[in-house]
Amino acid sequence: MIKKIALWLRDRLIRSRSLNATRLVAGSFALIILAGTLLLTLPAASRDGQSAGVFTALFTATSSSCVTGLILVDTWTQWSLFGQAVILCMIQLGGLGFMTVITLFSFALHRRIGLSERLIMVSTLNLNDLDGVVRMVRHALMGTFLLEGAGAALLSIRMVPDFGLLRGVWHAVFHAVSAFCNAGFDLLGGKFGAFSSLAGYHGDPLVLGTTAALIVVGGVGFFVWEDVLAKRSWRRLSVYSKMVLLITAALILGGAAFFFVEEFENPATLGGMPLWEKGLNALFQSVTLRTAGFDALGQGALTDSSKAMSVILMLIGGSSGSTAGGLKTVTIGVLLLALRAGLTGREQVTFRGRAIPYRRVLGAMTLVLVVLFLFLTASMFLSTVENLPYLDAAFEVASAMATVGLTCGITPDLTPASQSLIILLMYLGRVGILSFSIAFMTRTKYHAKVKYPEMNVMIG
Numbered sequence: 001m002i003k004k005i006a007l008w009l010r011d012r013l014i015r016s017r018s019l020n021a022t023r024l025v026a027g028s029f030a031l032i033i034l035a036g037t038l039l040l041t042l043p044a045a046s047r048d049g050q051s052a053g054v055f056t057a058l059f060t061a062t063s064s065s066c067v068t069g070l071i072l073v074d075t076w077t078q079w080s081l082f083g084q085a086v087i088l089c090m091i092q093l094g095g096l097g098f099m100t101v102i103t104l105f106s107f108a109l110h111r112r113i114g115l116s117e118r119l120i121m122v123s124t125l126n127l128n129d130l131d132g133v134v135r136m137v138r139h140a141l142m143g144t145f146l147l148e149g150a151g152a153a154l155l156s157i158r159m160v161p162d163f164g165l166l167r168g169v170w171h172a173v174f175h176a177v178s179a180f181c182n183a184g185f186d187l188l189g190g191k192f193g194a195f196s197s198l199a200g201y202h203g204d205p206l207v208l209g210t211t212a213a214l215i216v217v218g219g220v221g222f223f224v225w226e227d228v229l230a231k232r233s234w235r236r237l238s239v240y241s242k243m244v245l246l247i248t249a250a251l252i253l254g255g256a257a258f259f260f261v262e263e264f265e266n267p268a269t270l271g272g273m274p275l276w277e278k279g280l281n282a283l284f285q286s287v288t289l290r291t292a293g294f295d296a297l298g299q300g301a302l303t304d305s306s307k308a309m310s311v312i313l314m315l316i317g318g319s320s321g322s323t324a325g326g327l328k329t330v331t332i333g334v335l336l337l338a339l340r341a342g343l344t345g346r347e348q349v350t351f352r353g354r355a356i357p358y359r360r361v362l363g364a365m366t367l368v369l370v371v372l373f374l375f376l377t378a379s380m381f382l383s384t385v386e387n388l389p390y391l392d393a394a395f396e397v398a399s400a401m402a403t404v405g406l407t408c409g410i411t412p413d414l415t416p417a418s419q420s421l422i423i424l425l426m427y428l429g430r431v432g433i434l435s436f437s438i439a440f441m442t443r444t445k446y447h448a449k450v451k452y453p454e455m456n457v458m459i460g
Contacts (some may be wrong), residue, residue: 029431031093036061036090045083052078055416062423064090066430067323069184069293069405070422072412074194076187081170087185088174092432095218095323096144123217139229143178146179147217150175154210158201162191166238179214181323182407184293195409197295203277207283208296215292216252219318220244239354240330244319246328248290255286255313257305268301289313291324293405299395300408307391307408314402315375323401325429327371334364375401378425386410401424433436 022246040057051058055424056072060079063070064087073079075412079087149333152172160168160173171187178185184197192200199206227241234242260282281296288294289310302310317326334349338361341349349356375397383393392408400405411422 015417026431029427031063031089032093033058033061033427036065036086039080039086040083042082045080045086047078047083048153055419059419059423060087061090061404062426063183064183065094066403066426067091067094067181067291067325068400068403068430069178069187069262070400070411071320071428072419074189075185076096077194084174084187087350088177091181091183091185092177094139095177095183116234135360136222136226137227143222143225143282146212148176148180149175151210151214155207158204158206173182176212179211179292179294180218182215182218182291182293182318182325182403184288184295186294187280195412199296199298202281202296203273208280211292211294212284212287215287215290215294219290219322219324221322222318223409224319231285240350243330243351245332245396248319248388249315251290251313251329252283252286255289255309256283259285260310262303262306262309263281263297266301266303269297269306283402285310286313288406289404291326291402291404293399295406300392304391306378307395310406311391311394314404315371316404317404325366325401327402331367334361335368338365365395371401374425374428378421380413382418382421386414396422399424401429403429412423 009149019428037058039052040060041051041054043051045057046052051448052073059070059072062068064349073083075087081143111125120381123380140317152169155172155175156169157170164170169392174187176234177183185333188196188198198207220246224244227238232397235246252272256279260278263282264278265271270281272279284294284296291314295439299307315327316332317328318324319329320331332409333351334356337351337356338349341347349358351362375394378401379390379397382388382397383390387392393411395406395408396410403426411419414422
């Protein structure tokens, strides 16, 4: 029976000639959200045996499928073991990408991977060609389960003594998957209070360190994994992998230094901690803003400057072909390189002796402008409708769009209209940006049949 279902899904969703890659991505996420909503609406999914309602189930299913982490109800206190398992499955499917998981059926059934399936893999992982794509997907799946297992083993060291054997192992597995997929869902509400996230472990290097490591590895992208495994030398790495690793390191260390200085004397965040704990939590804050969503400090207590920096880091997000959301690190890197080229009068955008194609630069500019327009519009709408300070509204919108999941504590108190906007932003942030990237990379390049005379315009 399982074999028949697997083959039917592969034939219908992968080999259908009527669907292109962008529609497959959008449709697969919509399918996950719909199935998750139906399951979470069941009374068995709630701890009290009463249905949570369609809207709460839809919000939770969208947040988990889009690996965001924004919630209307606390995950532990609201959802039963069945409900938590449904959420965990949606996180895993959303993090890896539904089409990548469907390909797992072909591996399990020892079926040959056809050309149409390879094209879908290339599209969903944002690759440039078919070379080695099957090997990369296989390594991505194996690496995902291996790293999540290692993370769960490390977290069990702390959580088994805190929660008991069975519950501790379940907590460790759930948090490892949630961290690797950059989802931000937690089950700690029963011990530290509803919506507490990792605040109860803010002084625990094992929990914060393991979670941060899973977030970073999950956010650098499957292509970088494959490149590092194959080359095993900094000099031999591709230019793209070097860009990802350098930008990621700069954002994490730069963000950590900023939060350490800005929040150093804030009594509501780092102020009352010893020096080593301040450094640990400043680093974790910088890492979790890479679309992970775990909160150890309490975002509502941050200074305005820290909230503004958080919005910037959230919008940048992780890297292409990863479990993270946001504009992506290399997108911002390409824009900065284009800025350098413009300031220095260069005709080409270059990095380490290589020129970046004009269409890639144009794609990065288009994506950033579209996202910024949507971000500013949604932030002003939320601030006006809910009568909120603009910075708090911008924080919430950036968290939803970049699939981060951090909140200043206002999401459960929003009106249904604003919560519906958050649902839409989470879907667009995960599916819309990915679909845009795929469409721009795979569309046919047309050569102009007519060349128009140039005109001069005044800039600045």
